Amino acid sequence: MVQVRQSTIIDAPIEEVWAILRDFNGHDRWHPAIASSEIDGGEPADAVGAVRHFRLADGGELREQLLALSDKDRRLSYCLLEAPLPLMGYVASIRLKPVTDGNATFWEWRSEFDPPAHRRDELVKLVAEDIYRAGFAAIRNLLARRDAAMPAEARPAIMPSRPTGAASRSIPAPAILAPSLDTRETTRAILVERYGGPEVLELKEIALPPPAPSEVRVRHTAIGVNFIDVYCRTGFFDLLRLPGVPGMEAAGVIEAVGSAISGLSIGDRVAYACPPVGAYAERRNMAPDLLVRLSDDISDETAAASLLKGVAASFLLHDVHAVRPGEVVLIHAAAGGIGQLLVQWARHLGATVIATVSSDDKARIVEGLGAHRVIVYSREDFAEAVMRLTNGAGTDVVYDAVGADTFGGSLAALAVRGHLVSFGQASGPIGNWDVGRFASKSITVSRPNYGHYTDAPEKLAPHVDRFFAALRQRAVRVGQPASYDLAQAADAHRDLEARRTSGALVLLP
Amino acid sequence: MTKVYVSSVIPAPAADVWKIVRDFNGLPGWAPFVAESRIEQNAHADRIGCIRSFTLKDGGRIREKLLALSDYDLSCSYAILESPMQVENYVATLSLTPITDGNLTLAEWQAEFDCAPGREAALTQQIGSGVFQAALTALKQRFGR
Numbered sequence: 001m002v003q004v005r006q007s008t009i010i011d012a013p014i015e016e017v018w019a020i021l022r023d024f025n026g027h028d029r030w031h032p033a034i035a036s037s038e039i040d041g042g043e044p045a046d047a048v049g050a051v052r053h054f055r056l057a058d059g060g061e062l063r064e065q066l067l068a069l070s071d072k073d074r075r076l077s078y079c080l081l082e083a084p085l086p087l088m089g090y091v092a093s094i095r096l097k098p099v100t101d102g103n104a105t106f107w108e109w110r111s112e113f114d115p116p117a118h119r120r121d122e123l124v125k126l127v128a129e130d131i132y133r134a135g136f137a138a139i140r141n142l143l144a145r146r147d148a149a150m151p152a153e154a155r156p157a158i159m160p161s162r163p164t165g166a167a168s169r170s171i172p173a174p175a176i177l178a179p180s181l182d183t184r185e186t187t188r189a190i191l192v193e194r195y196g197g198p199e200v201l202e203l204k205e206i207a208l209p210p211p212a213p214s215e216v217r218v219r220h221t222a223i224g225v226n227f228i229d230v231y232c233r234t235g236f237f238d239l240l241r242l243p244g245v246p247g248m249e250a251a252g253v254i255e256a257v258g259s260a261i262s263g264l265s266i267g268d269r270v271a272y273a274c275p276p277v278g279a280y281a282e283r284r285n286m287a288p289d290l291l292v293r294l295s296d297d298i299s300d301e302t303a304a305a306s307l308l309k310g311v312a313a314s315f316l317l318h319d320v321h322a323v324r325p326g327e328v329v330l331i332h333a334a335a336g337g338i339g340q341l342l343v344q345w346a347r348h349l350g351a352t353v354i355a356t357v358s359s360d361d362k363a364r365i366v367e368g369l370g371a372h373r374v375i376v377y378s379r380e381d382f383a384e385a386v387m388r389l390t391n392g393a394g395t396d397v398v399y400d401a402v403g404a405d406t407f408g409g410s411l412a413a414l415a416v417r418g419h420l421v422s423f424g425q426a427s428g429p430i431g432n433w434d435v436g437r438f439a440s441k442s443i444t445v446s447r448p449n450y451g452h453y454t455d456a457p458e459k460l461a462p463h464v465d466r467f468f469a470a471l472r473q474r475a476v477r478v479g480q481p482a483s484y485d486l487a488q489a490a491d492a493h494r495d496l497e498a499r500r501t502s503g504a505l506v507l508l509p
Numbered sequence: 510m511t512k513v514y515v516s517s518v519i520p521a522p523a524a525d526v527w528k529i530v531r532d533f534n535g536l537p538g539w540a541p542f543v544a545e546s547r548i549e550q551n552a553h554a555d556r557i558g559c560i561r562s563f564t565l566k567d568g569g570r571i572r573e574k575l576l577a578l579s580d581y582d583l584s585c586s587y588a589i590l591e592s593p594m595q596v597e598n599y600v601a602t603l604s605l606t607p608i609t610d611g612n613l614t615l616a617e618w619q620a621e622f623d624c625a626p627g628r629e630a631a632l633t634q635q636i637g638s639g640v641f642q643a644a645l646t647a648l649k650q651r652f653g654r
Binding site for chain 2: 005006007008009097098099100101102104106108133136
């Protein structure tokens, strides 16, 4: 039997915290791991014996039974009935206590269970961190957002209730608690509180603390919308922890700098294309390492619309596969944001460019960008078309971010010793392939990850410089991006996913 | 029966706070209103049933009997035998709970007692604010906040 015990202080009155936690069926509204929950048989959630049946964000299903609920002691106990993990005999309880000097709440979450010996440490860590500590953080964020949404003076003056005749509240609040509400700044941001469709992108007012000593604050002027934001929104990538603000690309102006920052000043124009998420906001704090300075000839909208795609195009065409003059290059989704850059840049590098698109309208766009041949893949088999256009030789390299629908065809379209660069899966996962069969053409397959080429200033800088140089030489052009108000982020995602767009999308705060 | 409850977050690990508060004869070392203290009959301060006799800075004298001491639960309970406060059946418990987030301590101090009708509010104020919370505030300051 192991015991797990975690506890914290929440800077809110005990009634507010208890109102959230006592709802045995409400955990899907605050805990980041939980996607949905319901009570079996439609019983009330506060009936002792009720069973909650819930689904995790990763798909696992669990059932837990309420063993005890006390509004007097503010304690709730429950046990696990069914789970995808061997948490044998798991019994847990949540207990709150008021902190009377101040208006805070002590929260303890503890449990006992019998794990299999070889998974003991792993399961203890999972329970302590991914369930309990993640829950603490989620409640803290939830309450901070409520504070932010409600001016301090408008908050209900809830006194912590104590047993009869409590002590006077004249003693000052403890210094370890968060700064007073009066000093909290807020910013408008798109907040994802649960993974799902575009409708989960909601505009909220959230707290914005002062930048840490090693951070700067950026006031965004334009925010890039990328397909990776969709993966974050749906929970496919774990880059966005709930509740969280999506977005990894933006341009703007430095508004404040932390005390340990040198080399950047208030008023500097910057852009970035990197994790952590948080770009769908008017303002944010972030580490400055991967900020890129903007020169006067690069507009904010251009930077926000193209930095991520431009940097990716740079390492795809120069590092993952160094495109040489005379090579035949196949580019899928060529009318999309990154596709347009790849077509122009590959042509500038001297390659013969074959592009695939989904419609005649998009074919015209891509022809205008300089593609030598354009295949409308909804009308003809692109692998056969490539073989016909290359007299049976195939292509030297394929850039494929479409995934499920194209991977097999891309392999078929390759020349002997060809290189398939699989850098996305907009149509779904590529599935399992027998690597042994790649020997039939001595095929190379690459699966590059953006972070591995850009997660340090010295890795990122050459690509940024090369991309901005290409923009200045007009080797690549970035069309006017389609722009949406920040509040309309959901519409932008709908259009992106419905493939109604060509070129880049930006949000304007 | 009247109840008093106060609590504070002490900015130190529970084991460190417990070293100070477990000494039933140690009030003068941290409670700002206690002048001196001794254990009657030369008993050990952690012997259940021992009696501490202490003098307040305002001159009052109090005798309290140790009812329970737990190094496992980090709690200490005692009853008042004699005091100038005119309370009966007074039993108090001081307990510590670790706050794992930040390695801090929740200190809770609660008491139950009987008193003459009409004196509940004044006694609650005196004990809760004047004694318990004042002592916990002193404990907090001792650990640097």
